[in-house]
Amino acid sequence: MNNIDPVTLEVVGNYLVSTVREMGATLMRTAYSVILREQMDCTTALFDPQGQLIAQADHVPSHQGTLAYAARYVAADFELDPGDVVVLNHPYRGGTHHPDIMIFRPVFHDGRCVAIAAALGHHIDVGGRSPGSVATDARDVFEEGLIIPPLKLYKRGVLVQEVLDIIAANIRVPRETLGDIRAEIAATTVGERRYIELCERYGADRLSEIVHGLLDHSEAMVRRDLAAYPDGQYSATGYMDSDGISEEPVTIAVTVTLDRGAVTIDFAGSSPQLKGPFNASISSVEAACFCAVRYMVNPAILQNAGCYRPIKLLLPPRSVVNPESPAPLSGRFHTLERIAGTIVQAFNGARGAEAVGNGHNHLTSFSTSGRMPEGDHARSGETFVLFEYHGGGWGGTSRSDGLDATFGLMANSFDNPIEAIELRYPLMIERYEFIPDSGGGGAHRGGMGIRKDIRYLQGSGYFTNRSDGQKFPPQGVLGGGPGRPSAHALVRANGTVETLPSKITNVTISAGDLMVLETAGGGGYGDPRARDRQLVQDDLLDGKISAHAARSLYGLED
Known part of the structure; x- marks a missing residue:
């Protein structure tokens, strides 16, 4: 240079x-x-x-x-x-x-x-x-x-x-x-x-x-920013609902060692290689670790291979983060989110008052399929497949509330417009809204999750739910409360409600059935009673919190 x-x-x-x-x-x-x-x-x-x-x-x-x-x-x-x-x-x-x-x-x-x-x-x-x-x-x-x-x-x-x-x-x-x-x-x-x-x-x-x-x-530049944190070892553990086959939670354990501008991330204690498809290949694990560390330094640093040189990974063989072929791994994105979120949680130990609440740390995603209606249009009778995913709440920070309805640490994606879905698929979006009280309480509350209801209009096909976040709510920090977990259901055309686990494959779906997807909120930052009264009133007027939460959680008087 x-x-x-x-x-x-x-x-x-x-x-x-x-x-x-x-x-x-x-x-x-x-x-x-x-x-x-x-x-x-x-x-x-x-x-x-x-x-x-x-x-x-x-x-x-x-x-x-x-x-x-x-x-x-x-x-x-x-x-x-x-x-x-x-x-x-x-x-x-x-x-x-x-x-x-x-x-x-x-x-x-x-x-x-x-x-x-x-x-x-x-x-x-x-x-x-x-x-x-x-x-x-x-x-x-x-x-x-x-x-x-x-x-x-x-x-x-x-x-x-x-x-x-x-x-x-x-x-x-x-x-x-x-x-x-x-x-x-x-x-x-x-x-x-x-x-x-x-x-x-x-x-x-x-x-x-x-x-x-x-x-x-x-x-x-990355080494300079990392050196500003106190050297030491900082550990955290995150969990996923399951691996899609067993109901046993999946453990992501990390120990972050900071040493004069270098960082080592050790995954000892993480789950062994999974039977289901939520293993993560080394290339994907690298991405999650690089991303999490980049969140800890100046975002204006130009993105290139130099950013990653200070980062060393220790990946136990035949584990969820270092599987052997032919272990399945198509659902690895949820694992990456949990990896990145757990690393950020570990960095909280070095950040002190600048710690952040946990975000939703997964994607609420699904696929549905079937046949296009017969008619005189170009796609008459064709197979259709829709795969879609949705954001949730980010954790509150020392400076602001968590982001609402935003994709996680690993997915900087756009929202899928309702019009784009309804124009291309025999589906109707009947509800798309924030979930009140989904963000964890705090001086800066967690971001809000969303609810999306999608009506299946034509014939029959399949529905697959590839999500997470039902069993382990995003945690707050420094007195902040947890976010609301995710939830998923099918409401059949006859009104019967089928509560779904976060992972289920090829459920038959027919005309009139409704897919209900509720994403998780983020964890809060700080004591909810320390939240600015005007912000509490604004959230209440905007429908982001209920009157009950305003009184019981934030202490807002009638």
Whole structure:
């Protein structure tokens, strides 16, 4: 970095950020499925020729370590040529879980590879025993969907049609999935074009020096911020409802050791490898740990591989955080949320008065499927699959209430518009609202959960609930109260109410049935009686708390 001036670092660094954001915008604007087009469950990134992350879009935090893991596989295992495109989703060869299909494109300048452009999208279906590829009771990876090892989808610019044919033959909604793959490919062409522009401006060798200077700079900034915390060991334990097969809770135990700007995260004491699909591959665990640590430092630090150098992980073999193939892991996102939330909880020991209440630390997610109504429209009689997820409450902090109805630490996704669902699927959203009193009480209360009621309108199909947070409410800190746990139910057309566990697969659903999803609130911060009286009155008037809670919890007089 000695011969790289700070202005150049800032200009190039922010150009790279702009590039990956443009790649992400291209992906979303050309995608077919609502999960990419509307909810932004995707990521775009640039890597150096060895697979080191040099820039990543601020989309889904759970992808920040995973693409890098796969990029290293691609860089090491392939003889890459101009015009090549590599596709993969293999969860034990750099992937995350089956629905996350990755695309990698080498970037060439003056005859040599200077970078790799990449995109990842969560696809609406990749086969397996449950529509949406979200079975909560899968026993191995083969039940969870089609596995795509790293393959060249394009060779020197020529499509290998057989690869697409194999994918299409193994999924329920090939039009959407193949369209989304093309959107990812389009995104990587943007990254290729923009990076070549940088090479032409600075020269490839000089640009490589600048990029690696950016990595060193990010590392130094992260180490500086981590060194501001008191050195020591800080432990916390988090729990998930179950692994989808057994009703035994899943334990995530972490010990965070801070040592002069370095951090070691030890998972000793976590559950052994699970029988159900809530194990997490190493690439995913890295993402959760990187994300949690990034929450502890300045968010303006440029996102690249340098940020991760101060972080060391200790992962017990054959455990929930280090499973052996073919252990199932399609539900690993809930585990990642619990990992990240538990690490943040451990950091509370070092943060003192700056501790934060627990957030919902999972996703309330589900899939439903069936057939489109017969008629004269283009999708008459086609299979449909919807996979959707919802946010809950974040924990209160020393400065403010927790965020309401927001995705967790690992999912920076958008809300799925009601209109987008009702236009594309034979479904009706009948209720979408905050749940009063769902945020834990506190001087700064926890964020609120939401209730969403979805009516199934046509024929019959399947419903799968892949959620968590029913058994272990998010805890408050420094006197703050717990958030309300999640709840899920089916209200049949005849009025019968079926209370559902957080994990259940392929329940038959028919016209007139109602899916009821209630997400968890966040834990509060501080003594509720210390809350500003005006804030209590505002919450009461807004319907965020009940009159009973205003009196009994916050001490508001009539």
